[in-house]
Amino acid sequence: MELIQQTDKLEEFCRSLQKYDFITVDLEFLREKTYYAKLCLIQIGSLEKCAIIDPLAEGLDLQSFFDLMQNQKVVKVFHSGRQDIEILFNLSGHIPSPIFDTQIAGMATGFGDSASYESLVRHILHIELDKSSRLSDWSRRPLDETQLQYALADVTHLVKIYQYLKEKLHETGRQTWIAEEMSVLSNPETYIVHPTEAWKRIRHRSHNARYLTLLRELAAWREERAKKHNTPRQSIMKDELLLNIASVCPHNKEELLQIRNLKAEVAQGKLGDEILEVINHFQSIPKTEYVIPTKEKELPSGNSSLQELLKLLLKIRSQQENVTPKLITDEEELHLFSSGVDLGLQMLTDWRLEIFGQYALLLREGKLAISYDTKSRQITLTTAQPD
Numbered sequence: 001m002e003l004i005q006q007t008d009k010l011e012e013f014c015r016s017l018q019k020y021d022f023i024t025v026d027l028e029f030l031r032e033k034t035y036y037a038k039l040c041l042i043q044i045g046s047l048e049k050c051a052i053i054d055p056l057a058e059g060l061d062l063q064s065f066f067d068l069m070q071n072q073k074v075v076k077v078f079h080s081g082r083q084d085i086e087i088l089f090n091l092s093g094h095i096p097s098p099i100f101d102t103q104i105a106g107m108a109t110g111f112g113d114s115a116s117y118e119s120l121v122r123h124i125l126h127i128e129l130d131k132s133s134r135l136s137d138w139s140r141r142p143l144d145e146t147q148l149q150y151a152l153a154d155v156t157h158l159v160k161i162y163q164y165l166k167e168k169l170h171e172t173g174r175q176t177w178i179a180e181e182m183s184v185l186s187n188p189e190t191y192i193v194h195p196t197e198a199w200k201r202i203r204h205r206s207h208n209a210r211y212l213t214l215l216r217e218l219a220a221w222r223e224e225r226a227k228k229h230n231t232p233r234q235s236i237m238k239d240e241l242l243l244n245i246a247s248v249c250p251h252n253k254e255e256l257l258q259i260r261n262l263k264a265e266v267a268q269g270k271l272g273d274e275i276l277e278v279i280n281h282f283q284s285i286p287k288t289e290y291v292i293p294t295k296e297k298e299l300p301s302g303n304s305s306l307q308e309l310l311k312l313l314l315k316i317r318s319q320q321e322n323v324t325p326k327l328i329t330d331e332e333e334l335h336l337f338s339s340g341v342d343l344g345l346q347m348l349t350d351w352r353l354e355i356f357g358q359y360a361l362l363l364r365e366g367k368l369a370i371s372y373d374t375k376s377r378q379i380t381l382t383t384a385q386p387d
Contacts (some may be wrong), residue, residue, distance in 0.1 A: 001050075001051075001052065001148060001149070001152055002049075002050075002051040002052070003051070003052050003054060003148065004051055004052065004053045004054065004060075005054045005057035005060060006057070006059075006060065007059065007060055007061045007064075010053060010060065010061075010062070010064055010065060011064040013044075013051055013053075014064040014065055014067065014068045015064075016049065017044065017046055017049075017068060017074065018068070018071060018073070018074065020046045020047060020074060021073075021074065021075060022046075022074060022075035022076070022077055022100070022162060023044055023045065023046045023068075023074055023075075023076060023077065024043075024044065024045040024046070024077045024078075024155040024156075024158035024159050024162065025042070025043070025044055025069075025076050025077065025078055025081075025084065025096070025155065026042075026043045026078070026079070026084065026151075026154040026155050026158070027039060027040075027041065027042055027043070027083075027084045027087055027088075028040045028041035028043075028136075028138040028151055029041075029083075029087060029138065030137070030138060030139055031232075032232070033231075033232065033235075034230050034231065034232065035226045035227055035229075035230045035231055035232060035233070036090055036230055037083070037086075037087045037090075038139060039055045039087055039091065040055070040056060040138035040139045041053070041054065041055070041138055041143075041151055042055060042062075042065065043151050043152055043154055043155045044155060045152075045155030045156050045158060045159050046159065047159060050152060050155055050156055052148055052151060052152055053065060056139065056141065062091070062092075066088075066091075066092040066094070069088060069092070069094070069096040069097075070094055070096070070097060072097060072098065075098050075099070075100050076096040076097075076098070076099050076100070077099075077100045077101075077102065077158060077159075077162045078096075078099060078100070078101050078102070079101065079102045079103055079117045079120070079154075079158060079161075080101065080103040080114070080116075080117070081099065081101050081103075081185065082185060082190070085099070085185055085191070086190075086191040089188065089191045090191070095185075095186055095187075095188060095191075097186060098186075099182065099185060099186060100162065100166075100182070101178075101181070101182065101185060102117075102120065102158065102161050102162055102165055103115055104178050104181045104182065104185075105165040105166070105168075105169060105178055106120060106165065107178070107181075107323065107324040107326070107327045108169065108172075108174045108177045108178050108323050108324075108327060109165055109168045109169065109172070109174070109322065109323075110322035110323065111123070111324075112324055113324045113325075113326055117129075117154065117157075117158075118131070120161050121157050121161065124160070124161055124164050124165075125157055125160055125161070127157065129153060129157075130149075130150060130153075132146065132150070133146055133147045133150035133151075134150075136150075138151075174323075174351075176350070176351065177323070177327065177351055178327075181327070193223065195219075195220035195221075195223040195224050196216060196220050198219040198220055198222070198223040198233075199212070199215045199216040199218075199219035199220070199291075201219075202215065202219060202239045202242065202243065203239070204243060206293075207293040207294075208293065209287075209290040209291055209292065209293055210290065211246055211247065212246075212290075212291040212293060213282065213285060213289075213290040213291045214245075214246040214249060214279070214282050215242060215243065215246040215291075216291055217278050217279075217281065217282045217285075218242045218245060218246055218275070218278055219242060221274065221275075221278045222236050222237055222242065225274070236271070237266075237271070240261065241259070241261060241262055244259050244260055244261065244262070245259055245262070245275060245279075249279060249282075250275075250276070250279065251276075251279070252276070253267060253268060253272060253276070256272055256275065256276065303338045303339060304338070306338045306363075306364060307334050307335060307338040309363060309370075310334045310337065310338060310360055310363065311331075311334060312370070313356070313359060313360060313363055313368075313370065313381075314328060314329065314334070314356060314360075316370070316379050316381070317355055317356045317359060318356075320379075321355050323355070328347060328352050328355070328356050329345075329346060329347035329352065329356065333345050333346065333347050334347075337360060337364070338364075345357075347360065348360075348361075359381060362383055366384075367383055367384040368381060368382070368383055368384070369381070369382040369383075369384070
């Protein structure tokens with residue numbers, strides 16, 4: 001096992017990987033105490049060699065690694081790579097390209113919605129991984145041999161998993177099925193957090209425009225503060241408190257002190273001043289710039305029953321085709337389809353139309369029967385014969 005801690009060694013290693021069609025990549029990082037993840041280890045594997053790069057090594061220049069990530073002739077293989085790609089994007093300003101995510105490929109080849117790396121190793125390679133180092137503090141040095149071997153296993157097994165899944169996709173003609181998901185991972189917008197959009201990650205039940213607009217302003221303030229001080233959002237103020245503040249909309253320190261679970265030292269300190277500034281600014285926002293609440297129309301009972309039948313149909317077809325349901329469509333689309341909306345639905349395009357959309361159309365038209373065959377013990381779908 002090679003542990004790279006010098007720039008010249010890294011440059012030599014990265015040059016040696018230029019000849020391969022693909023390499024496997026995994027990162028170890030910490031983000032519990034910071035807004036931006038702290039990169040602690042980089043693991044790279046290939047058909048013939050693998051290594052661990054120590055980005056915390058003094059004086060190590062990662063530019064040759066970043067250049068490798070942009071080599072268009074070498075596919076970069078990740079497993080559930082969204083966080084890893086986000087870290088590389090934040091550090092280098094570029095998305096690795098081209099990329100392949102084995103978790104997404106697993107969705108199209110029968111391994112479920114979010115197959116873990118361990119489960120793919122178990123089912124494809126018949127190997128049980130040692131999980132003893134899973135909760136390691138990867139920022140501490142030195143790392144012991146067990147930790148390094150654990151980290152390296154995340155890319156060594158990934159080589160064979162990639163080959164297996166790529167072949168499966170080729171055999172089934174499903175390479176294009178995952179293209180859309182891969183394009184999301186390759187889009188920089190996926191990793192750019194716009195402060196004014198931060199409120200959408202907070203769970204709430206309100207449809208009040210004024211309340212949601214103040215929540216938007218408070219969440220944007222917290223997001224910008226977290227970025228500026230490189231600290232986790234929740235360490236500044238938890239979601240529950242933002243919701244409480246938005247609900248009360250205090251105008252002064254006395255009213256702020258009445259907010260449930262808000263500590264007095266926070267209300268009376270700098271954070272309290274900043275919160276009141278946000279609220280003061282909110283008061284000047286014209287109603288034309290308020291959040292427009294999205295109210296889901298309640299379906300008539302018949303259409304609601306249709307939506308439930310569509311969920312069942314989706315489950316049946318996804319099992320028959322050995323593909324995860326969420327790769328085909330989602331509940332929002334099923335709701336719209338049950339309401340009679342067809343325009344712009346992904347489930348009615350390309351391969352999704354072939355394996356699910358056409359059946360959904362028949363079901364909505366009353367031309368599809370779902371039954372159970374007692375002999376084969378299988379669910380069968382039968383279309384009505386024309387008169």
